[in-house]
Amino acid sequence: MSNKNSPNISPQHAEYLRKVKRRKRTILVTQITLLALFFALWEIAARIGVVDPFISSQPSRIIDTISNLYSDGNLFNHIAITCVETILGFVLGTLIGILVAIILWCSEFLEKVMEPYLVVLNSLPKIALGPIFIVWIGAGSLAIVVIAMTISVVVTILEVLNGFLGVDNDKIKLVKTFGANRIQILTKVVLPASLPIMVNALKVSVGLSWVGVVVGEFLVSKAGLGYLIVYGGQVFQLDLVMASVIILSVAAFLMYKMVALIEKLVVKRN
Amino acid sequence: MNYVVEVCNLGMKYHSLNGEIDALKNINFSVSEGEFISIVGPSGCGKSTLLSLIAGLIVPTSGEVFVEGKPVTETSEKVGYMLQKDHLFEWRTIYQNVILGPEIRRTLTADTKEYALKLLDTYGLLEFKDKYPSQLSGGMRQRAALIRTLVARPEILLLDEAFSALDYQTRLAVTEDIYSIIKKENKTAILVTHDISEGISMADRVIVLTKRPATIKKIHEISLSCEKRTPMCSREAAEFREYFNKIWKELDVYV
Numbered sequence: 001m002s003n004k005n006s007p008n009i010s011p012q013h014a015e016y017l018r019k020v021k022r023r024k025r026t027i028l029v030t031q032i033t034l035l036a037l038f039f040a041l042w043e044i045a046a047r048i049g050v051v052d053p054f055i056s057s058q059p060s061r062i063i064d065t066i067s068n069l070y071s072d073g074n075l076f077n078h079i080a081i082t083c084v085e086t087i088l089g090f091v092l093g094t095l096i097g098i099l100v101a102i103i104l105w106c107s108e109f110l111e112k113v114m115e116p117y118l119v120v121l122n123s124l125p126k127i128a129l130g131p132i133f134i135v136w137i138g139a140g141s142l143a144i145v146v147i148a149m150t151i152s153v154v155v156t157i158l159e160v161l162n163g164f165l166g167v168d169n170d171k172i173k174l175v176k177t178f179g180a181n182r183i184q185i186l187t188k189v190v191l192p193a194s195l196p197i198m199v200n201a202l203k204v205s206v207g208l209s210w211v212g213v214v215v216g217e218f219l220v221s222k223a224g225l226g227y228l229i230v231y232g233g234q235v236f237q238l239d240l241v242m243a244s245v246i247i248l249s250v251a252a253f254l255m256y257k258m259v260a261l262i263e264k265l266v267v268k269r270n
Numbered sequence: 271m272n273y274v275v276e277v278c279n280l281g282m283k284y285h286s287l288n289g290e291i292d293a294l295k296n297i298n299f300s301v302s303e304g305e306f307i308s309i310v311g312p313s314g315c316g317k318s319t320l321l322s323l324i325a326g327l328i329v330p331t332s333g334e335v336f337v338e339g340k341p342v343t344e345t346s347e348k349v350g351y352m353l354q355k356d357h358l359f360e361w362r363t364i365y366q367n368v369i370l371g372p373e374i375r376r377t378l379t380a381d382t383k384e385y386a387l388k389l390l391d392t393y394g395l396l397e398f399k400d401k402y403p404s405q406l407s408g409g410m411r412q413r414a415a416l417i418r419t420l421v422a423r424p425e426i427l428l429l430d431e432a433f434s435a436l437d438y439q440t441r442l443a444v445t446e447d448i449y450s451i452i453k454k455e456n457k458t459a460i461l462v463t464h465d466i467s468e469g470i471s472m473a474d475r476v477i478v479l480t481k482r483p484a485t486i487k488k489i490h491e492i493s494l495s496c497e498k499r500t501p502m503c504s505r506e507a508a509e510f511r512e513y514f515n516k517i518w519k520e521l522d523v524y525v
Contacts, residue, residue, distance in 0.1 A: 170353050177325055177351035178374040178422065179344070188374065192361045 057242040065243040078244075082213055082224040083251055085141055089148025090209035094202045096149065097156025104157070105164045105190065106182065122158060126151045126212070130219050139220045147219075148212030152205035159204065163197030164190050199263045206259050210252050225251075273300040274426055274458045275324060279333035282319055292483035293319045297333070299477060299486065301426075301458055306449075308461045308469035311479030312521055317462040320484070321428045324460065325351050337426065347375060350424030350457075352432040356415035358403035364414050365390070365399040371422035386421045393417060393451060408436055412444045416451060427452060429461040433468065445472065445501045466521070470513045471501035478520045487520050 009017075039059045045051045046058035053061060069075040104111040130147050137143040167190050175189055217226025225244045232240030280297040283290055293316035301307050311317050322328045324335050326342040326349070335342040337349060350371075358367045368386050372378040390396045393413055403411055412433070419427060432448070433441045449472050452459050463469045469476050476490045494507035504510060 168357070170355065171357050171359070173327065174351070174353060174357050175370070175374055176327055177345055177349075178371040179347075180374045184374055188370070189359070192359065195361070 054236075055238060057238040061239045062243045062246060065239040066247070069243070078224055078228055079247060079251060081141065082217065082226065082248070083255070085144050085148060085213045085216070085224065086206075086209045086255065088145045089212055090152050090202065090205040092145070093149040093152030093205050093209060094156050094198070097153045097201065097205075098160050098198055100153070100157045101160035101164060102186065104161055105186070111161070118154065118158060121154045126154070127215050130215060134219055139222065141220075144213055144216030144220055144224075147216040148209040151212040152208040155208065156201045156205055159201045160194065160198055163194040167193045196263075196267045199266050203256070203259050203263060206256055207252075210248075210255075214248070272303060273336075274303050274305075274338060275301040275460070276336040276339075277320075277324070277333070278336070280320070280323060280330050280335060281332035282316065282323060282328075283331045294323075294330075295483040295485050297484070297486060299489065301460065303458055304456055306452070306459045306461070306472055306474050307477060308463060308473035308475070309477045309479060310463055310466055310469045310517060310521065311484060312481050313464055315479050315482050316484040317464075317479065318430055321351070321430050321460065321462055324426075325349050325428055327351075347371075347377075347422050348425045350419035350422055350427045352415060352419050352427065352429045354431045355435045356403070356411040358411055358414055358418075360403055363400050363402060364395060364406070367403065368414060368418040368421050370418055375422070382421065385423075386417070389417045389420055408440050409444050409447065412436065413447060413451075416448055420451075420455060420457075425458060427457050427459040429459060429463075431463055432461070434463070434465070441468075442502070449501050466514055466517050467505065467510075468501070470510060470517070471504040476513070476517060478517055481522075488517075490517065 042051075042056075043059045046053040046056060066075065069078070104114060126147070129150060130143075133143045133146050133150075137146060171189050171193065172185055175185055180188060213224070214226035214229070217224040218230045221227050221230060225248045228244040229241050229248075232238065232244065277297055277299050280294055281292075282294040283292055285291075297320065299307075309317055309320065319328070323330050324337070324342065326335075326345045329343075337346065358364070359370070362370070365386065368390065369378060369383065372382045372386075387396065387399070390399055393416075395410065395414055395417065398406060398410065398414075403414070406414065429448075433445055436444055445468060461469065461472060470492060473492055476492060478487045478490070479485070480487045490513060492513060494504050494509050496503045496507040
């Protein structure tokens with residue numbers, strides 16, 4: 001195999017590699033510039049009075065707000081609460097979803113029976129169930145996690161079950177010729193073959209879980225970034241709203257990247 | 271006589287909402303030890319069904335199959351099955367792939383592991399044992415698939431269009447390769463194929479099936495005048511064409 005660092009690559013190939021690298025760097029620089037430009041324009045527009053900072057806020061005030069939250073000692077508390085709720089939401093949603101998918105795979109009868117219910121649950125906006133969970137469970141983190149989980153669990157069931165049913169029948173036939181029973185078919189073929197799909201379901205769940213958690217925090221209004229947003233809106237502190245949204249974007253981005261990294265590690269072989 | 275496989279009055283019907291499909295009817299033949307049988311027939315005539323019945327994967331509507339004198343009721347380690355594609359599992363190494371059979375049958379002993387390694391060694395795959403299937407060529411993958419079948423120590427090998435997923439040149443080479451391994455391991459084999467030449471080139475006898483419901487149209491004893499009975503040499507033999515033409519006519523293909 002020719003190594004990138006080996007000295008005996010042809011000048012043409014070195015040129016090609018340089019080109020690819022340069023293009024990658026240009027894209028990154030443009031991306032950063034675009035972001036910086038956006039914030040700079042925002043700040044300038046607010047300073048010269050093109051937009052009213054009371055309604056639109058402005059980057060310098062957002063930074064002040066964040067540093068105030070930090071010196072109050074509340075910043076990381078809110079971030080941590082929201083992140084933990086989200087992680088619990090999508091991990092539980094994915095695990096329970098996979099478990100249900102396994103049960104439905106095991107019994108075709110059950111799968112057929114449950115089909116219309118799953119379709120209804122899938123099309124129902126799960127947020128509508130939020131108030132019910134809060135009444136049942138109480139206004140707190142638990143209810144928020146349950147809301148987040150509910151959103152991701154139905155999609156996971158459908159996605160993963162589809163993956164299970166899509167496993168090559170000949171692969172199953174192969175293990176059957178070795179006398180495999182239903183459980184062995186599941187553990188030796190269906191589960192490992194569906195691993196990429198399960199990880200992908202996890203990726204989808206992350207996004208959905210964020211929605212569930214933020215809406216849950218809107219409803220429960222005790223702590224977390226969602227709470228800061230809804231509170232800021234109510235007291236007309238747009239600085240707080242914008243600051244929370246920005247922190248939320250960064251946290252969501254980082255979490256997505258982390259799951260993508262897990263996917264890369266897990267799916268590498270497949 | 272000492273028959274390894276006996277197929278008696280075998281019949282198979284499939285049921286669907288659109289009605290009943292007669293796949294096989296009145297199939298009778300027997301296979302002696304070490305014999306290589308090819309089954310050719312029009313596509314969709316139930317050739318694969320026949321193999322599934324011999325393997326005990328499905329239950330016949332009528333008739334019976336005997337393997338070494340015992341009626342087939344479920345899959346057994348006496349019968350090894352090779353499918354069209356190699357179906358090596360991408361998430362397992364070659365070694366983990368070839369021990370799949372004993373692992374599922376829970377007969378994975380030190381002895382079996384040693385046998386698996388010995389087979390890998392004999393057929394030139396030992397250095398690839400910790401590689402993943404995607405790192406192997408098509409021919410090597412097919413060989414690994416055969417070793418996976420052999421590790422379970424079957425008496426009979428069922429080859430279900432086992433080479434048709436390969437491109438033509440690889441296919442000729444793999445046919446040669448697999449044939450020599452089967453002969454060396456002295457296994458009885460039943461090959462199902464739609465490729466007449468492939469069927470003749472490997473077989474001691476060729477069974478020709480009719481269209482659905484499949485019955486046996488003719489059984490040809492293949493005797494070729496060539497020094498070495500390998501698939502490649504067989505294709506050179508003078509009688510090869512005659513057999514080919516006869517079987518081609520019997521298959522009655524219309525476009």
